[in-house]
Amino acid sequence: QGEQLRQARNMETVGQLAGGMAHEFNNLLTAILGYSDLLQKYLANMAHLHGYAKQISDVAHQAASLVQQLLAFARQQVLKPQILNCNNIVHETQDMLRSSLGDQIELINHLEPHLGLIEADPIQLQQVLLNLLVNARDAMPEGGKLRVSTANVDLNERHQERYLNAPPGTYMRLTVSDTGEGMEPDVMSRLFEPFFTTKEVGKGMGLGLAVVYGIVQQNRGDIEIRSAPAAGTTVHIYLPHVARASEPVALPKPAAEAPSG
Numbered sequence: 001q002g003e004q005l006r007q008a009r010n011m012e013t014v015g016q017l018a019g020g021m022a023h024e025f026n027n028l029l030t031a032i033l034g035y036s037d038l039l040q041k042y043l044a045n046m047a048h049l050h051g052y053a054k055q056i057s058d059v060a061h062q063a064a065s066l067v068q069q070l071l072a073f074a075r076q077q078v079l080k081p082q083i084l085n086c087n088n089i090v091h092e093t094q095d096m097l098r099s100s101l102g103d104q105i106e107l108i109n110h111l112e113p114h115l116g117l118i119e120a121d122p123i124q125l126q127q128v129l130l131n132l133l134v135n136a137r138d139a140m141p142e143g144g145k146l147r148v149s150t151a152n153v154d155l156n157e158r159h160q161e162r163y164l165n166a167p168p169g170t171y172m173r174l175t176v177s178d179t180g181e182g183m184e185p186d187v188m189s190r191l192f193e194p195f196f197t198t199k200e201v202g203k204g205m206g207l208g209l210a211v212v213y214g215i216v217q218q219n220r221g222d223i224e225i226r227s228a229p230a231a232g233t234t235v236h237i238y239l240p241h242v243a244r245a246s247e248p249v250a251l252p253k254p255a256a257e258a259p260s261g
């Protein structure tokens, strides 16, 4: 409990700082990206100079995506919660990432066709999934299997035996599982710490899982991570179903009149 509180305070302070800096930094990046685009255009027929301009642009794009993470972390984005089917987010996010997976990583989906709806900001949910997929990819430099699955689960039964903090009820479960390098216990214990990373400079800022944690908490959900060195990692995200009324059952309407009110 005390540890969680400390973590939460820590994240709030870092979040405020990060939010302010990210905004300033974003403005600078916009200028860098603009000028490097111009450079690339005018240097089109000077091969090596054009190459430098392209490098500036690539690095600036990388920095921009880090800033996005910072902003997400600081939660300064305007949230637009919607009632949505997580399966659609899975498809959209995988489309964004597919080209960076290479042919060594096999993508396997097991998506529940009658998935219960949740209420969340689709961009936030994309961010959650993207961070998990990127971590899975980075854990499998030699290739492997990246499984994504969705399911409806009742947390009433699982509750007793698990440490989950989510209140009882029915949940949508999103699972991302890899056959990568897995984690040692000392890494496991620091996972959600802002700026904790084992990746090389420029590859990770250590905000991915802190962002995931924040978003899941904000949506009254929970997260469960299992990992073993050399065996792989499985991350479960639980998000509460919206009220029964919006269950995604696409049955034809019965002839009888529904009671009104």
Ligand code: ADP
Pocket: 131, 135, 136, 139, 178, 180, 181, 182, 183, 187, 191, 192, 196, 197, 198, 199, 203, 204, 205, 206, 207, 208, 209, 210, 232, 233
């Ligand atoms: P980043 O990806 O920027 O390092 P994260 O907060 O997403 O930040 O992850 C923190 C650390 O947790 C990673 O650097 C890595 O050591 C470990 N990690 C996260 N996901 C996985 C995974 N699927 N397999 C192995 N290690 C992981």
